[in-house]
Amino acid sequence: MSLVVKSPCKVNLLLNVLGRLKNGFHEIETIMQPVPLYDELRIDRAGKGVELTCSVSQLSVGGDNLVHRAATE
Secondary structure (H helix, E strand, C coil), X not given: CEEEEEEEEEEEEEEEXXXXXXXXXXXXXXXXXXXXXXXXXXXXXXXXXXXXXXCCCCCCCCCCCHHHHHHHC
């Protein structure tokens, strides 16, 4: 059984990086404008661990991918 969700797109009209947090992410100040585009994510239950695949070969699916990182931390 799969869960399919749409991840909405946004455009950053302003983006200031204020500093790095202890968890490695950055504190930001931003003004965002939503746009009518989205990525479609399909989540399947599998064995242990996380396996990330992507239809765009240029995108990383390893530990540096934020989706992978969110699922494992």
